Amino acid sequence: MARTCAIVGGGLAGLCAHATLRKGGLEPAEIAVFGTDPDPAAVWRVRSAAIRQRRMRSESEGHCAPSSFPGLAVRAAIRGRSPAPLVESLFDRYHPTVGEFLHHVDELRAETGWDESFHAARIERVRAVDGGFEVGGHGVFPHVLLAPGHPGLAWPDGLEDDPRAVHAYEPHEFADTVEIVGAGMAAATEWLNALDAGASVISVRRREPERRPLNLPRVLFSRRGLAGFHRTSSAERVAVLERFGAPSYPAGRSWDEPVEAARRAGRFQVAPELNGAPQVVCATGFEQGFGHDPLLARLVAEHDLETAGGWIVLTPDSTVGPLTDETRTLALAGVPAQWAFPAADTLMGAKYGARRFARKVAAWRTR
């Protein structure tokens, strides 16, 4: 059976794309997934464990299955024989546990034949050729989805080699006093983790974080908000993406009460600069921009692709316009696809790219 699709990236965005292609009728043998670990949650598992994440920020639809229904709330309700997850979901208050999410990933991996499609290989070059794209010496594919994930952990200037510093997404324990740099979801989680561990916390941040349930306003997850986003000029879109890249975490008592109690007890304070604590936790996320990803940087350079800020310019359906036509598709999913979908680094974003990629493949197959 001819391999028609390649997915470069064996993480969660890759799993979303694989499941969506399978739903579209492709057999596992028609899809080649290139990654470094056969477990699609391998990287995510380590990072979520590092920040001791218990629940997902995403809601019922934050899963990797191709259809939003049944969501994780429905599955939890059936498994637990309780309507509580459904009621919580009605009010956007259902956040699956990390365990539930990983269980779902394992199930989906088995159901979709992921392992049959998986090839252990680090792809360093994708090049447009006649009839498609040559993928790192593994053959030519007419349709390729690049889902390389985050390029690497972001460190504050001067801390990368500081022995006191540890990144939030790396396994760590807490000293008696810890400075936590950053103000997003990971930082907020680490405040609570450190306080739970008995540490005193200094939150090092230069601006107050935004408080919102999801990474972005909800309308930006659908065409209602995306239509306006896609109409922006290049400069406007860069500004929008930079604005939405600012740290945020959800509002709610479960976040605020432990911090407030610690503040009253003198165990939590905010500071604009580091001040010599014995441990510094860098909850500063990931490096931003295609330039930090060797595969994408090479792709841009070799094909002279248009970029803006740190983003590769994509069409609204998340494809690389100059390299996509009726005979071939080059699409991006996950964080490098923010030009098409500003929440591309979420599970919803991964599915956005996957669905449009699958649509392209389906159109090609029926032509």
Add this chain to the structure above:
Amino acid sequence: MAYTLRGRLESRVAAALAPLVIAFALALALDAWWPVELGVLMLGVGLALDAVYYRLVPYQPGWAAIPLGLLELGIVMSLARALEIEAPQAGALGFFAGSWLLAQALGHAVFPLARLSYGEDGGELGRTGPGAAAAALVVLAAAGGVAWATQPPIVRLPAGVHQGPLVLDFSQQLIGEPGAVVRGGIVVRADDVTIRNVTVIGGNHGIQVDLAEDVLIEDVNVLGAYLDGINVRRSEVTIRDCSVSMVGNEFGQGIDISFTADLEPSLVEDCFLTGGQEGIFLDSVHAMAVDNHVRRTTLRGITVTEMAMATVEGNTVEDGVGIGILCSDYSMCDIRENSISGIRPDHESSDSMREGYGIVSHYYAHTEVDDNDVSRTRHEMGAFSDAYITSH
């Protein structure tokens, strides 16, 4: 979900398809068009509200479907009442609830399964959307076509005098043009008959309805009948905006509806009745007499008798003899907001009830009265022979 306007409209129309088909089938099965009328009303209200929701609700959480559904229910039921859609309340509520539940199931489960990007497309259905709209139009066109084809034929009665009696023994609408007169009466012996804009002169009864249901008599003038102006037996009728003159008729009733207690209630509304023994006579019926004007009767203005159940509301009864309004013989009457005046004693009778009463409850009847105005009458009201009157 953050719906686009197109997404809201497409989802609405697609979700309405099955209810419209069911309504069409129900209409055919029940031989009643209220399911289709209700379905169209629900769809119309929903589409209109979608335009409002789109502006006011950028993101709609799941729980919001409940208050928005209740709002739509209230508007639909109010409009159904205002438009006189004859839907039974339980049936209408059931139809709405079933349609709403189906829409929820479609929106949360079926549409996302059928179209993977349903959510991120803001509820839009792609090529299916216009297809659903076209299918809905086809269903509505089919329903409209069948409704039109099965409507009773319209018989237009030209101006001039037509010799009766006219016997209407199949479903039809008899519509008189200005100046149309039937001499010798009209007899109705079929269901689903409408008589409108006709003057009837003479006949044993001016208009006689026998063993028929869903009969509408509207804008008719009746005069010179030998017995009753309008006589209804074992039938269900709506009589509205009529004029019946029984002046000079010693024994007849203006309108006599009898023996219909096991049928749907009948209604007499906005009629002007003059002369005869009784203006409106309701015997063993479920009925309402509302906003009528009854004058110069020789026995009683309005009578409800023989285990009847009736509401007598907003009528004017004046210048009669003996009794204005009578509730008798185990009947249950709700008599409210009537104006009764000038009821004179019947000097030719030794019956004490006929000494000039506005309202009489007689022989085990139970009469509830409220806010009636009785004037120029010797007795406001009285109860006789183990009957009683309850006043609010």
